Amino acid sequence: MKPITTTHGLELRKGAWTPHEDTLLKQCIEKYGEGKWHLVPHRAGLNRCRKSCRLRWVNYLRPNIKRGNFGEDEVDLILRLHKLLGNRWSLIAGRIPGRTANDVKNYWNTNIHPRSKQQKKESSDDDKPMQHITTTVTKPKPLAITNTLNQCMDDNPQIMTHGECSSLIRTSNDDDNNFDLSFGLNLSPTVHDDKGKEYLDDLFDDIEMEDGDYGWLFGGSTVAGEELNVVEQEDGQNQLFEFPLMDEVAWKLND
């Protein structure tokens, strides 16, 4: 391992972490909690930069991190979310319990992306004229809300309706809550029409619909709280995404 020298002459360790370093970092986070990463190396007695500490915790040491192969459902979800969000790995990973952004990114780069490139190559090898497909991804603004959301919705069932906008919530009533498929999308009244529904249905078109497991709720004015299944995230927050209207979704829907 190659140490680097800091401005004050101390050498910072780089490269693979040792079990001892892991223990020190774990103990530090357990004692002080996550955050204040600039203090972590000193608190933990580690000769590592704060970035390295954070990365090690987030990608490896954090509890409930799932290891091993991705399941079919997970891959399917990644594909769909990538179609919607592009390379927003942290947002995608946030929808897949136990998987980190790095995991998802690595899986995409090693398993999914090469496959799609291969398919592209194969199709271009055919004599068929290439169909020109442009893919545009949306850049949703993540909106973190506290896990009191459900309570708020009980108190105020209109919470998902923002002024003139209609809300669109994708739900999962799966008791296991394997995946949080709850999205909040603010759609303008101009896209609150069949085209909008068609686009989003198309995005998730082949998910099995069993006994109302999954579905789209177009919130005219009210969405009942119990219809929303907002899964609590590891950090105790639920997340919705707010899509600015000017984004490409609107473009696509108005196409």
Added chain:
DNA sequence: AAAGATCTCAACCGCAACGGC
């Protein structure tokens, strides 16, 4: 069995966003 090729994934780097002053 050994050497080279390929794959996997942990870790690093650079940068943009954010918040405090």
Added chain:
DNA sequence: TGCCGTTGCGGTTGAGATCTT
């Protein structure tokens, strides 16, 4: 309002593992 420190993200790298010849 601009500066500066901190945080978090996405792209990239490279060491070790695995596969192929």
